[in-house]
Amino acid sequence: MEPKSIVKGKVHYVGVNDRNKHLFEGMWPLPYGVSYNSYLIDDEKIVLVDTVDINFFEVYLRKIKLIIGDKPIDYLIINHMEPDHSGSIRLIKQHYPNIQIIGNKQTFGMIEGFYGVTEGQHLVKDGDELEIGHHKLRFYLTPMVHWPETMMTFDETDGILFAGDAFGCFGTLDGGFLDTRINTDKYWDEMVRYYSNIVGKYGNPVQKALQKLGGLPITTICSTHGPVWTDYIGKVVEIYDRLSKYEAEEGVVIAYGSMYGNTEEMAEAIAEELSAQGVKNIVMHNVSKSHPSYILADIFKYKGLIIGSPTYSNQIYPEIEALLAKILLREIKVRYLGLFGSFTWAGAAVKRMGEFAEKSKFELVGAPIEMKQAMKEHNYDQCYQLADAMAKRLKQDA
Ligand code: FEO
Secondary structure, eight states, rough: OOOOTTEEEEEEEEEEEEOOOOEEEETTEEETTTEEEOOOEHHHHHHHEOOOOOOGHHHHHHHHHHHHHHOOEEEEEOOOOOOOTTTHHHHHHSSTTEEEEEOOOOHHHHHHHHOOOOEEEEOOTTOEEEOOSSSEEEEEEEETTTTTTEEEETTTTTTEEEEEEEOSSOOOOOOOBBBBOOOOHHHHHHHHHHIIIGGGHHHHHHHHHHHHHHTTTEEEESSSSSBBTTTTHHHHHHHHHHHTTTOOOEEEEEOOOOOSSSHHHHHHHHHHHHHHHHHOOEEEEETTTTTTHHHHHHHHEEEEEEEEEEETEEEEEEHHHHHHHHHHHHHHSSSSSEEEEEESSSHHHHHHHHHHHHHTEEEOOOOOOEEEOOOHHHHHHHHHHHHHHHHHHHTTTT
């Protein structure tokens, strides 16, 4: 029986699962955990591709030694320096002191800064190659996917792309790592959430990378998070392509804050009218309950966005304010925007959200609504009109 770690031929999976961490990057919930993937090529030269979070080093080293025993590792390729992958560099260097670390100009400054490692550098430029026996590796610089040093390594012998974070998703690998041997259902929504939360701002660099790699005969994608993709390569690339172009489906996200239910009633009225107008995909998020991680993922999915905020101390409701900042940070493009809100003695939230409308360059649809205290008949009409305007705008694209 062949070892369970084989991805293909001499390429092995040596990654680990993190089922303990609550928040990735200290911000993004991990209901299904996350995997930190690393790969080992057991060729004439032995090559390790990326490492894992330092907390898992013992498990990681055991996995490596199960494959190569006490043989030394010749090269460590660093496709990405974020510490969920680079965290074990210093310990790997201690265990394998003669290892050559492969990176680009941006990589080595970070290795020194994070880990104080300055020896054994093997600098590569875009398009450089490395023969390691049976396998021939070629390096592609893909800056800002989503850090400046990000690159990918393509194994020309077997068509395996070691992609760094690209094509990755949240979710541990429960037993198997190959997409053909596992149920992949849980990963698709987690891929959209991973992309929109982590990579979201860098649509253009992702597009450049996709174009650069587009012609390669890829048979297998080895990302640093989530399954190894073989059968689903087309679907995975399509998801990353669509999200990085900020393309979205017909549908509306209604994100609102509400302290006593009055702003929420506006949201309900808008949603009911959208539905009556034939919009099927309507996602409502009470920002005090939904984590922004999920709201962002839905905003990446759908073209329509309607935001509602009570006025709070002459400002936007703080939870909405925080969401607006997260949307602006990601430079999400081409969304249709509706605005509504409420106040008790002096309105401010809707006016201030107008500044967000300008900064985001979203297309404002319908008239912003500002309701005083509680819903009256004319407020319901205003909500229906806003929903009608959004439904009509969406249908123009159908
Ligand atoms: Fe998985 Fe950008 O680190």
